Amino acid sequence: MNIILVGLSHKTAPVELRELLVVPDSRMGEALNRLMAHEGIREGMLLQTCNRVEVYAVADHVEQGFSAIQEFFVDTHLSVSAEQLMPRLYCHAEDRAITHLFRVASSLDSLVVGEPQILRQVKDSFQDALTHNATGVILNKLVKKAISVAKRVRTETRIAENAVSVSYAAVELAKKVFSNLAARTVMLVGAGEMAKLAAQHLVNHGVHEVLLTTRDPIRATDMAARFNGVSIPFEDFRADMHRADIVLCSTGASHYLIGPEDVERAVRARWNQPIFLIDVSVPRNIDPDVRQVDNAFLFDIDDL
Structure with missing residues (x-):
């Protein structure tokens, strides 16, 4: 054997x-x-x-x-x-x-x-x-x-002394784009472990507002209460993306949840202010063609 x-x-x-x-x-x-x-x-x-x-x-x-x-x-x-x-x-x-x-x-x-x-x-x-x-x-x-x-x-050993994670790296990436998160709104799509860790890191860095959505409305409400955020119905989150400066997606879906058309609508509603999207899902949940949308900046797991 x-x-x-x-x-x-x-x-x-x-x-x-x-x-x-x-x-x-x-x-x-x-x-x-x-x-x-x-x-x-x-x-x-x-x-x-x-x-x-x-x-x-x-x-x-x-x-x-x-x-x-x-x-x-x-x-x-x-x-x-x-x-x-x-x-x-x-x-x-x-x-x-x-x-x-x-x-x-x-x-x-x-x-x-x-x-x-x-x-x-x-x-x-x-x-x-x-x-x-x-x-x-x-x-x-x-x-x-x-x-x-x-x-x-x-x-x-000291390997866990400065414990970090993929979620932490995603938040650090967001900080590089927006040096001051205190004035920013973040939308988290998903309620898994990585989404929870990201929410905690964002709150620790003083983000202005956290919007949360997942297919399970009870979990979304629980997370919103835990992180002093706002729960968004899953079927409505695309229509609310314009409210977010940063969209962080981490779900177990096997297909794209956010496409170029969704992001184009969000950018228009933001009067062409940039929107920053981070997809830490595998399989990816944000269509890579989003990179072709003006004023939209998409990063996936390999960019962290």
């Missing part, structure tokens, strides 16, 4: 490619079943974050396992070709695969080194694999050890 890893990350592939390989939560069971159906794959776990998509597996043979996981990735999305994907993938076996997982779980391989979200994402991916009976004795032991190592790294 061999421990192997095949994946791609912000270091090897742009977000335009990474987002095509992301499996929605509703299809995770189907994806893991498809992975396990490959000959020679005995155990498997799919780890996907805004910066990486990786498969950790136990295989009968290393090269056969590499080929099986590569085929799994190619079959994930109809628009992904082997020629497009293969040069972006890295493949590790045994000690190198184990070391890589330890580095990932400890946030040493993150876009923002020291960010705390990756450990929770590893735990969630492990739980998904357990739920769908994709792991066994070897991966169970490996992932539990990786989680233990990551905790030790955070408690026994």
Whole structure:
């Protein structure tokens, strides 16, 4: 039995490619079943974050396992070709695969080194694999050890001393554009962990007003109360975008929520005052064609 890893990350592939390989939560069971159906794959776990998509597996043979996981990735999305994907993938076996997982779980391989979200994402991916009976004795032991190592790294080193995150980096980017956030209004689209962290950072930096929207109105209202913000009905947020100087989007949607037409209307309603959009979602939730709109400035996860 061999421990192997095949994946791609912000270091090897742009977000335009990474987002095509992301499996929605509703299809995770189907994806893991498809992975396990490959000959020679005995155990498997799919780890996907805004910066990486990786498969950790136990295989009968290393090269056969590499080929099986590569085929799994190619079959994930109809628009992904082997020629497009293969040069972006890295493949590790045994000690190198184990070391890589330890580095990932400890946030040493993150876009923002020291960010705390990756450990929770590893735990969630492990739980998904357990739920769908994709792991066994070897991966169970490996992932539990990786989680233990990551905790030790955070408690026994200074890596978390100045803890930052993707959300923090997004707010820092906003500060570079608008040096004084106290006079600015921010709209947060989404109520996930990154949106909550962004809201906290924005409040800490004295932002003038926070507008919040999500598909779940109760969560939006709760977040608005927590951060002294204003809840916007999800179906109305595009019509209210003109109120925001900064729009930060972080949702689990698998499609674009904001398009060029939405931003054009917002800019017109702002009398052509610039609007700044940050999309930290993977898959992306803001159409990249928004960059063609005058006085609209769009940044995605790879720009942070």
